[in-house]
Structure formats: structure tokens, C-alpha cells
Amino acid sequence: MGDGENKPVIAIIGGTGDLGSGLAKKWAAAGYKVLIGSRSREKAEAMAQSIGHDAAGFSYADAARIADVVVVAVPYASHVETLHEIKPVLSGKILVDAVVPLVPPKVSVVQLPADGSAARQAKDIVGDEVRVVSAFHNVGAAKLHQGGRAECDVLVFGDDPDARSLVIGLAGEVATRGVDGGVLANSVAAEALTSILIGINRRYKVAGAGIRITGLD
Template sequence: MRIALCGGTGDIGEALALRWAYHTSHEILVGSRDPERARGKAEEYETELDSRGVDAEVKGFANEMAADRADVVVLAVPAYHLVDTVEAIADRLDEDTVVVTPAVGMKRDDAGLHYNPPGAGSVAALCADAVPEGVPLVGAFHNLAAGRLADLDADVEWDTLVFGDDPDAKDIVSLLAEEIAGLRALDAGGLANASEVESVTALLINVAANNDGLHDLGVRFQ
């Protein structure tokens, strides 16, 4: 399977690219608005993997080219770049492409981080309005500590909450998530539940910031 990470040069994009390349045989495509930056980061990821004895090919492209070649497109961009990114790649998406959004809207003040959903009610709802009709959208990977996930020496025992209105698309994303060692996918229902999932990210960051030893906090439901 070909997985494109639009915004794959950022924190969560890097983490997912490295983990999928390390744990699976899927073809990983790193996307960016700047194709030269994408190619440079792809080379960095290959070097990191090679140092661990993994001969994986990671390719870098402009976001549009990465999406055009992919079966699954992860929008690994901040919430404020989400719609622009979808609009840039929209003509490369079709009903056979699964689009994944891990983006969360947040704002910071003196008390910490707070969930800041857009007028649509959630970032996923905003994304659903932007993707072409018929293209399945799934939310996943919101509540992961990207720094720890990108550290291939670090073990993780986390859950990721997966939501969406297309059962087949959710199954694909859940299977991809669980191919990452230590990650468990839990079904959180439909897109209407997006705000509940997205809001957990700000909570985890605040808990991590205020408690020693919890810098790389994740969540596990038991």
C-alpha cells in the first residue's frame, strides 16, 4: 500500500513515516508544499532507518504528487493549513483514496492549551467540507506524543481513537495503525464524534506539562 503524508516533514508526519517504514513494507511518500524539503526529509528518514538495518525507500514529493500516487493520504498538517492542503490536492483524490486527518485546533493562554474547534464544530468536520464528494474521511492519530513516536528506540503502549462514517475506510486506517508496534486502534464512532476525540489532545498536553515524568504522555483505555 502507498501511504502519502502531506506535511510529512512535520512532527507527526515524521513520526508516522518512520514507524510505518520501520514496522511495515508499505511504500511511504513524504509530501510538502516545498518538494525539495520533502526530498531532503525523505533522505533523512532513509538514513535513520538504514542506521537500524532497515532498507526502506522513502520518497519525497510536492503534496499534490504524493497524493496522486497514494492509496491513503494522511493530512499531517496543522489545523490552520488543513483546508489549503486539501484544496491543493483535491483533484488527485477519488473514492478509492482514504483521507486521514489527525489535526486538532488549539489555542494557548497563561493557563495552558485549550481545544479551539472551528465554526464547523470540529477540525474533521471542516476537512469533510473540503474533501471532494465521495472521498472517505477518517480521523486518527490525534492523541499521540509525536516526539516519542518518532524515536524508534522508544516503546509505546498507546491507543489511537479512530472515527469516520465509512466502515471500510475506518478498517483500513485501524489496520495501518495497529501495524505500528504498541499502537492499538479503538473505534470511536462516526465523524459526529470528532470534537470529543480532538479535545483529548489539549488535555494530554496540559497533563504532561504539569506533571514530572509525563512529557511523552499517551493514553491507554482499560
């Protein structure tokens, strides 16, 4: 796994959705091998063809099995079910959870799960043999489908420093930069912030409010 430049193979579970396909386009253009995972193999293959750059389409489980890094970008309603589905093939891999606990219809109101966060749910389900990192909550999908990097910072959380560092690098391929947000428990702040940004978008009539961390070089 990985190519001659030691770039990891990335599977995006939910890769036909707005966020997943946006991430896929950016990483594929940056030279990463990208696998689109979907419940519909046909939709995954069609999305991969539209992305180009040797992207390929698979089922959820097959994409996760082949990849080094598995990004989960499904709706929150499918979060737990999806994690249980791919758990058998995740041992030893990095799982990047990009899911935000949005509860329609009040998606601009913070409604965190009883577990505390989607990241905590993910860790509880997949166990200690999987290195869980949480990121990409506050990147508007529309920004990812535009040219160049999205003009925002990406907060990255995880208990494994090496896994966290790798994902910070991946974030720098799709946005202004990845920023180390510390341990996985801190993901609750970014997950909650997503609802606030959705509300800001509505009230100020903008398409993609994001965050920037000041004071960094």
C-alpha cells in the same frame, strides 16, 4: 498502487513535521511505501532519504495523487488551505485527517472550530467522493520517534467501516493498537482531548501523556 502484499501506498502531507515524520518512519519500517509530501520538494526528498526504506519525497499534490491513503498532518493554521490544494486528486481515496484544532497561544485550552471539528471541516471540503477517517490526534510525536510502537491507543473515526478498519490496522503498526471510535462526528472528542493532554504534560512535567482504553482484550 500498493505492493505485492496489497499494502496501500501512504502519502503523508506535512511529512517533514514532527508528527508526519514520526508516522512515516514507523510505516516505512513496517514495509509500507511511504511518500513524504511537503511544500518544499527538497525538504521532502531530504526527509525521505533520512527515513530510508524506499521512502520518496514529493510536493503535496504529487504525493496525494500517487497514494492510496493520504494522511494530513499539517498545523491547524494550514488545514483548510492544504485540503483545498490536494482536493482535486483525492477522489476515491482514503483521507486520514490527523489535524487538531489547536489555537496558539492557549493550546492547552479546548478551542473547537465553528464547524465542530477539524474532521468535519475536512469532510465538508473534500466531499463524498473521498472516504474521510480521523485518527492519530493523541499520539505524542516524540513517542513515534522512539524505538518500537508508541505505548498508547489510537482512536479512529470514520463513516465508512472499511476505511475505518484499514486505518485501525495502520494505527496498530505505530502504536499499541487502533481502537474503533465510531463515526466521524465522534472525532470531536479526540480532538478536544489533545488540548487536555497538552495541559497534563505541562502540569505533570511529562513528555507524552497518552490514552489507553481499558477492558478490551
